[in-house]
Amino acid sequence: MNPVKKTYILAIESSCDDTAAAVLENTLVLSNSIASQKIHEQYGGVVPELASRAHQSNIVPVVDQALKKAGIKKEQLSAIAFTSGPGLMGSLLVGTSFAKSLSLGLGIPLIEVHHMQAHILAHFIKGASTKKPEFPFLGLTISGGHTQIVKVKDYFDIEIIGQTLDDAVGEAFDKSAKILGLPYPGGPLVDKYAALGNPLAFPFSIPKVKGLDFSFSGLKTGILYFIQKKTKENTNFIEENLNDICASIQYTIVTILMQKLKKAVKQTGITRVAIGGGVSANSGIREALLATEGTLGWTTYIPKFEYTTDNAAMIGIVGYLKYKNAEFSDLSTVAKARVSF
Template sequence: MYHVRLLHIARSRPLPHRLPLPPPRPPSRRFTVLALESSADDTCAAVVTEDREILSNIVVNQQASLEQYGGIHPYVALHAHQRNMPVVVQRALRDAGLTVNEIDGVAFTRGPGIAGCLSVCGNAARTLAAALSKPLVGVHHMQAHALTPFLTSPPDQLPQYPFLTLLVSGGHTLLLLATSPTSFRILAATLDEAVGNAYDKVAKLLRIPYEGKAAGAAIERLCASEGEGAEIPMPRPIRGRLAFSYTGLHSAVERFLHARKGEVDERTKVGIARSFQKAAVGQLEDKLVLGMRQCAKEGLRVRCLVVSGGVASNQYLRDRLRACLDRESPDKHVSLAFPPPSLCTDNAAMIAWASMHRFLAGETDEYSLESRPVWSLEDLEREEAGPSRS
C-alpha cells in the first residue's frame, strides 16, 4: 500500500515544464548546440558552436523510398525517422568528439513539416533536454534555410539586410523579403505544389534513375547529357503575378507521355527534361524580377539574394539566377548567396545556427513546446517579440 500511495502522489502532481538548468558555462567555453531535424524525408543531427564551427552534420536520407513512391510517403518516412534518429544523434556526438553532457543546448525543427515526421525530432529533443537539464529551442524550418549563409559564408560576404530569399524545396516554394533574422515578408508562395515536388513527379514520369541523388539532380544530369532532343511546349503560369504554380508543368509532361502511351526514346526524354527544367527555373526568374520591382517601388534597395532548399543545389538554377540578377540590376550589383550543396537540402546544422541567437540571449522554450506542422514565417517576429521564456 505504501508503494501504491507514493505512485498515486507522483501521478497527482503536475510535471514541471522546465527542470533546473546547470550552472553557467565558463566564459572561455563556446556555446555548443545539438540540433535535430526530421520535418520531411531526411533524418538529421548536428553539433554547431557559437563561432560558426560545424563540429558534425549527419544526414540519413530516404532516396530509395523517394524513387519508389515518386516523392515522400509520410508513413514510410515516419518509420524511417524512428529507426534512424538514435543513430544520427549518436554519430553526431561521436563525430563532434563530445559527450551529451558537454552540449550546452538542444534545438529541433518545430515546424512546418509533416506532422508525424516532426514528432520524431520534437520528442527526441524534448526528452534529451529534459533528461539532461539543458535549455531547449524550437526552430522554424524556413527561417533556418534563410539564415544558412550566415553560417557558411566568409565573414566579409555575409548577406546585408534587407535581402530577398528564395526557398525552393520539395515542400516549399517561397520568395521572401528579410529585414532581420526574425522578420520575413512573404512576397510569393505556391498556389498548388512546390517546385521540388514537381521535379519528383517528372523524374518518376520519365523513369529517370536517381543514382543516389535527389530527383532534381537526376533531371539535371539527364539535361546535361549529349545529344539533341526536341523540346515540348510548357506553360508559363500566372504571368505578371507574384505567385508560383507548378502543377501545370508536370501535368504538361504527363499529357505528352500519355498521348504516346508512355513510350518515348532516350532522345525524347532528354528534350522533355530540358523543357521542364527550363520552364521550372524560368518561373523562379519571372517571380524574382517581380519581387525586385516590388521592393524598388517601396524604396527598398535589395543587396542580396539568398537561395536555399534542396533545389538550390542545382547548378543550372544557380547560373540562370546569376544572369537574371545581372539583367535586372545592371548598374547595382546584387550578390547571390548559396549554401554549399550539402547544406542546401534539409540538415540539422542550419537548425542549430538558427537557434543560436535565442540560446545566447537566454530566450529558450519550455519542454512542453509542441510541434507546428503549419506555421507561417510571417508569424515568427511577433511570436519571438513576446515575453522572454527563459
C-alpha cells in the same frame, strides 16, 4: 580582449525522410550527420508512416555519431535545437520528443526552429558560402514542399511576399521525372539529363499568376499531356528525346522562378538575393541566379550543397542565434505540420 564564449548547440532535424543531427560551436559546424531513408524509392515518394518508423530507429545512432564526430560530450552542450515544423507530423514528433527528453535530462534549454527559416539562415553558418547576405535581402526558398519568396529584414524579421498556390517546385521536378519513368527522387536526374539537352526543344506554357505567387500544377499537367500525346505517336519518344525533354522542363521551371524574382527585386528595390532549400542545388537555377550579377547587378548568395538539402546544421545556426537572445521553448511546445513564419 575577452575571448568569445563557446556555445555548443546540438541540433536535430526530422521534418521529412532524413534523420539529421549536428553540433555547432557558435557558428562553426563541428559535425553534420545524416541518415537517409532508401525505403521510399520503391514507392516513388515519401511514405509518412514508414518515414516516422525509420526516424525512431535512426535518431539515437545519428545523434551519437554527431557528438562523437564533434568530439563533444553531451554534458558540454549548451542547448538542444530541433525542427518543430513545418513537415510530416509523424516525423516531426520523433525529433520533438527526443529533443524534449534530452533537454529535460541534461537540464539545458530547448529551442524550437522553423524549418524554412533555417533554410534561409543557413547562409550564416561559418563557411556556408563565400559571402554572407547583408540585411535586407530577398530569399527564394525552394524545396519538395515549399516555394516562397521572402523579404528578410533581420534574422527573425522575415516576411513572405510570394508563394506557391498549389504544388512546390520540387514536386514539379519529381512528378515530371515520374512521368518520364525516372526513379525517385527524380529532380536531380532531370538536372543531370538537362545539361545534355536543348532547353528550347519543347516549349511548355508558363502559368500566368498574379503578383509574386507561383503555380506549378498546370505545368505538371501540361507536361503529362505532352508526353502522352508524343508517346502515342512514337513509343520510343522519351528514350529518343530524354535529354531535350529534361532540358525543356528545367528551362521552363527556372524561367518561372526568375521571372518572379526579377519582379520581386523591382517591387522592393532590394538587389541582394539568396536561395535555400533542396531545389537550390539545381545547376540551372544556380547558373541563372549567378548570371544576374553580371546582367542585372544583383548580389547573389548560394550556399554549399551540404547546406541546401535538409540538414541539422541549418537548424543549429538558428538555435545558436536564438540562444544568444535567450529565446527558449518549454516542454509544452508541440510539433506543427503547418506553420507560418
